[in-house]
Amino acid sequence: MYSMRTILVIYAAVAIASAQAPVPSARLLNAAKEPHNWLTYSGDYSGRRHSSLRQVHAANVSQLSLQWVFQTGSSIRLQVTPLVVDGIMYITAADNKAYALDARTGRTIWRYTRALPQKISALCCGRVNRGFGILGDKLFMATIDAHVVALDAKTGNVIWETKAEDYKKGFSFTVAPLVVKDKVIVGVAGGEYGVRGFIDAYDAETGKRAWRFYTIPGAGEPGNETWAGDSWKSGGASAWLTGTYDPDLNLVYWGIGNPGPDLWGGNRKGDNLYTDSVVALDADTGKLKWYFQFTPHDVHDWDTVQIPVLADLDYEGRTRKLLLLANRNGFYYALDRTNGKFLRAKPFVRVTWAKGIRADGRPDVIPGTDPSPEGNYACPGLGGGTNWMSPSLNPQTGLMYVPFREQCDIFYSAESKYREGQLFFGGTYEDKRTERDWGGIKAIQPQTGDVKWEFKFDKPTVGGTLSTAGGLVFTGDDDGYVVALDAETGKDLWHVGLGSPITAAPMTFALDGKQYVAIAAGAGLFTFALPER
Amino acid sequence: MRFLCIILAIPLALSAQEKEKTNPLAGKPEAVAEGRELFRQSCAFCHGMDARGGARGPDLVTGRRTHGETDAQLFEVISRGVPGTEMPANEMPEEEVWAIVSWLRSVRAPSPPAAIGDRANGEKLFFGPAACAQCHMVNGRGGRLGPDLSRAGAARAPNYLAQSIRKAGADITWGFHTVTVVMPDGKRITGVRRNEDTFSIQLMDASERIHSYLKRNLKEVVQEERSLMPDYNERALSERDLQDLVAYLESLRGR
Numbered sequence: 001m002y003s004m005r006t007i008l009v010i011y012a013a014v015a016i017a018s019a020q021a022p023v024p025s026a027r028l029l030n031a032a033k034e035p036h037n038w039l040t041y042s043g044d045y046s047g048r049r050h051s052s053l054r055q056v057h058a059a060n061v062s063q064l065s066l067q068w069v070f071q072t073g074s075s076i077r078l079q080v081t082p083l084v085v086d087g088i089m090y091i092t093a094a095d096n097k098a099y100a101l102d103a104r105t106g107r108t109i110w111r112y113t114r115a116l117p118q119k120i121s122a123l124c125c126g127r128v129n130r131g132f133g134i135l136g137d138k139l140f141m142a143t144i145d146a147h148v149v150a151l152d153a154k155t156g157n158v159i160w161e162t163k164a165e166d167y168k169k170g171f172s173f174t175v176a177p178l179v180v181k182d183k184v185i186v187g188v189a190g191g192e193y194g195v196r197g198f199i200d201a202y203d204a205e206t207g208k209r210a211w212r213f214y215t216i217p218g219a220g221e222p223g224n225e226t227w228a229g230d231s232w233k234s235g236g237a238s239a240w241l242t243g244t245y246d247p248d249l250n251l252v253y254w255g256i257g258n259p260g261p262d263l264w265g266g267n268r269k270g271d272n273l274y275t276d277s278v279v280a281l282d283a284d285t286g287k288l289k290w291y292f293q294f295t296p297h298d299v300h301d302w303d304t305v306q307i308p309v310l311a312d313l314d315y316e317g318r319t320r321k322l323l324l325l326a327n328r329n330g331f332y333y334a335l336d337r338t339n340g341k342f343l344r345a346k347p348f349v350r351v352t353w354a355k356g357i358r359a360d361g362r363p364d365v366i367p368g369t370d371p372s373p374e375g376n377y378a379c380p381g382l383g384g385g386t387n388w389m390s391p392s393l394n395p396q397t398g399l400m401y402v403p404f405r406e407q408c409d410i411f412y413s414a415e416s417k418y419r420e421g422q423l424f425f426g427g428t429y430e431d432k433r434t435e436r437d438w439g440g441i442k443a444i445q446p447q448t449g450d451v452k453w454e455f456k457f458d459k460p461t462v463g464g465t466l467s468t469a470g471g472l473v474f475t476g477d478d479d480g481y482v483v484a485l486d487a488e489t490g491k492d493l494w495h496v497g498l499g500s501p502i503t504a505a506p507m508t509f510a511l512d513g514k515q516y517v518a519i520a521a522g523a524g525l526f527t528f529a530l531p532e533r
Numbered sequence: 534m535r536f537l538c539i540i541l542a543i544p545l546a547l548s549a550q551e552k553e554k555t556n557p558l559a560g561k562p563e564a565v566a567e568g569r570e571l572f573r574q575s576c577a578f579c580h581g582m583d584a585r586g587g588a589r590g591p592d593l594v595t596g597r598r599t600h601g602e603t604d605a606q607l608f609e610v611i612s613r614g615v616p617g618t619e620m621p622a623n624e625m626p627e628e629e630v631w632a633i634v635s636w637l638r639s640v641r642a643p644s645p646p647a648a649i650g651d652r653a654n655g656e657k658l659f660f661g662p663a664a665c666a667q668c669h670m671v672n673g674r675g676g677r678l679g680p681d682l683s684r685a686g687a688a689r690a691p692n693y694l695a696q697s698i699r700k701a702g703a704d705i706t707w708g709f710h711t712v713t714v715v716m717p718d719g720k721r722i723t724g725v726r727r728n729e730d731t732f733s734i735q736l737m738d739a740s741e742r743i744h745s746y747l748k749r750n751l752k753e754v755v756q757e758e759r760s761l762m763p764d765y766n767e768r769a770l771s772e773r774d775l776q777d778l779v780a781y782l783e784s785l786r787g788r
């Protein structure tokens with residue numbers, strides 16, 4: 001039986017929810033024009049993760065104070081970026097759970113749980129989820145058991161659910177869907193289990209699959225020859241982070257994961273397309289427009305799922321449509337996003353596996369850095385120079401803010417045979433314990449790859465960033481600090497310990513004329529704002 | 534993939550009612566070779582290429598197998614996994630599991646030779662002239678600057694213990710690194726780094742006092758490449774006393 005108080009809370013929440021307008025695709029296209037909301041995983045289609053909100057700025061950020069905390073009660077850390085639509089916050093959490101919260105108080109409006117299958121062991125990295133996509137009055141979630149579900153944003157009720165693949169074969173989803181026009185786009189996880197990766201688009205209204213792009217070309221298709229024998233059938237190439245979208249070119253950009261088995265390439269001689277690449281897909285058909293491969297025939301598990309940041313910048317005297325990506329392999333890249341042409345690359349962390357990137361965009365590999373049965377040392381380590389943590393780009397400073405990791409490993413290879421649904425890793429790795437690992441945030445000049453400033457964390461970071469027009473970069477570190485840095489100088493302007501490693505990116509929204517900054521730490525979501533006067 | 538953090542213990546519970554299985558491949562050299570390959574494919578990720586353990590899984594060669602020692606127990610652990618841990622079940626054909634068991638059996642280190650020293654004298658040295666107890670605790674007695682040694686014999690081999698006494702800095706246990714903080718006025722405090730994060734540091738000095746600093750109030754933090762423990766060379770500790778001390782430590786298996 002509900003107490004009177006519970007009933008009142010639910011009633012109040014419903015009143016807020018019903019005041020919400022639906023989110024048609026025009027609102028997603030113009031997300032930057034409603035900075036009080038946060039409508040996609042990266043804030044808008046460009047992946048810049050920059051908000052024009054400026055109530056919190058360099059001079060007052062030190063006064064930020066806690067507003068509310070939402071605790072999921074799980075033992076699994078959140079990796080979610082919340083969506084906020086007109087006062088309601090939507091988050092997903094571990095174990096196929098999701099919540100709608102009153103963004104003013106953090107009180108729960110509804111909750112959703114999708115039953116976990118009895119046996120779901122084919123997961124490399126936890127039963128996590130990074131967030132919702134939204135269109136109209138529907139929210140879209142890609143589940144750990146490889147389904148895509150549409151929920152009624154007002155109630156959390158299931159509107160449709162579609163099985164993408166069989167989770168028993170190692171397929172899973174952790175990605176926040178990208179909604180483009182009338183389609184819900186998701187990329188699969190499972191690169192350590194010998195899946196053949198794909199990016200799917202589903203009709204938002206019906207849940208029917210509209211297209212599928214296999215991230216490994218099939219027999220007879222161009223690129224299939226970059227895989228020896230049948231290795232393409234179990235070659236990985238997952239796509240587990242959210243891509244970006246250029247409406248003018250109608251192209252979706254998506255980063256592709258490592259080839260499998262991860263650390264042994266003996267069965268898959270060749271470049272292994274489209275692993276460790278960015279692909280540009282026609283948003284309506286899923287047809288490949290171009291690709292660029294960063295790490296051909298990768299044997300270090302250096303997925304290129306990093307978010308491709310889209311910006312139109314002055315480049316060598318003219319404005320160019322750029323795609324900017326700091327890669328797990330330790331190099332920062334700038335590409336022309338109309339055609340995938342390689343423009344520039346520069347290391348942003350210690351790199352020992354390649355002398356540099358050649359004019360054609362291929363790495364100049366240093367022998368003796370690939371995994372071997374006896375072990376070979378390479379930097380960056382398996383976790384990469386960066387990883388799934390979101391970068392951001394501030395149009396005012398012109399700087400890109402990249403979370404980085406200074407950490408190296410010894411990589412061991414082992415001949416491996418594919419077995420359906422089983423780990424297909426091809427070796428192991430270990431941290432050289434005599435070295436001290438660290439990380440931080442670098443401000444990178446996007447056109448050159450030069451580092452303007454860096455802020456050091458005591459440990460390699462796995463938290464993402466948020467840039468704001470208040471001249472701030474928000475982020476979090478592995479010790480659980482949420483930090484605000486000066487966007488121009490990298491100076492620490494505010495920090496507070498939240499007591500658990502931060503494995504998610506911050507976001508910002510506004511309500512009642514008040515700017516909030518929200519970030520997940522551990523299994524809780526924390527919000528901050530300036531004190532009321 | 535992101536980071537693989539599959540932490541494996543090899544815990545295991547074999548139901549007592551079950552009839553002990555025997556390894557049909559026992560004694561076959563080709564099974565040992567096959568098992569090594571299979572282990573490298575499926576198990577090395579956590580347990581290391583040569584089953585010597587790593588950050589994610591225990592050493593299966595010299596370590597204590599808390600959850601299984603017999604062939605039948607190992608078979609169960611591998612095929613069924615260990616509930617409540619990150620050791621997963623492995624759906625592989627029985628003969629492949631047996632091959633892995635055969636290989637593990639072949640690399641299993643014989644029990645290290647029992648330490649030859651005089652345990653009682655070792656204990657006297659520990660709490661007396663060698664002054665180990667000034668910094669190390671055994672079953673609640675002793676200092677807390679260095680690692681607690683109540684389980685030293687269960688956790689480390691005798692030759693490792695001997696080496697650590699002769700040359701303390703050879704392998705510093707995580708959490709016991711030496712650090713020096715420098716105050717704005719140049720004053721230095723050296724101790725064991727108990728915790729450090731981006732903005733703060735805590736250390737314990739030789740008198741077991743805990744110091745806590747915000748880094749912004751310090752001039753410098755120096756990470757030292759040495760142990761605070763002195764090297765006990767042969768002048769400080771004779772070979773015979775070393776044997777006695779190791780014999781004592783080797784007998785410590787916790788309570």
